[in-house]
Amino acid sequence: MTSLRSMIAETTEMRRPLAILAAVALAGPATVVSAAENDGHTARSPIVRAVRAATRDYLDVNTATAAGYVSSGSCATGPNEGAMGVHYVNEAYLADGHIDVNQPEILVYEPRNGRLQLVAVEYFVLAEQWDAENQGPPAVGGQLFHYLGAPNRLRSPANYQLHVWAWKENPKGTFVDWNPEVSCAQYEGGDTQGHASVH
Secondary structure (H helix, E strand, C coil), rough: CCCCCHHHHHCCCCCCCHHHHHHHHHCCCCCCCCCCCCCCCCCHHHHHHHHHHHHHHHCCCHHHHHHHHHEEEEECCCCCCCEEEEEEEEHHHHHHCCCCCCCCCCCEEEEEECCEEEEEEEEEEEHHHHHHHHCCCCCECCCCCEEEEECCCCCCCCCCCCCCCCCCCCCCCCCCCCCCCCCCCCCCCCCCCCCCCCC
């Protein structure tokens, strides 16, 4: 498989959004966690409730892949800030330049006990696309997106992104990129069929 960094280096058109997202992810039947198991503060958020309603079917990663989501082939982890997980990208949603709470561009899974567990979503849009049609930055339920300018160390185009930890609580905050409760320790490779390779 072509290295993600080289794919980004070759990306000069917006027709390669999966490659772009794979580099961003490096930066910056599943085991299901029910709303009742997920304590508190996130479950009461209107945005989280909307995300859960939109992604409940994707608790099973096989349903996500059938709907067009494709694994980035890596598990994004930070040396001091926990992890994000395995990003599954819907290239059609990523390329359309729009944000719809019911159609997240990325689903984020944590490898755990031989399965992939849905933990978050990420909304993502290239800044050039968004800014061409909108006066201000994107928002979901009043929550503004984070802006990543270019040039940057990931060599990705400028973009807006927002994680929503709807299926696993993030003690740092519902919209923070890294989650100290998420780990990539059990991930060993690019599965696409709902079974994470584990030690």
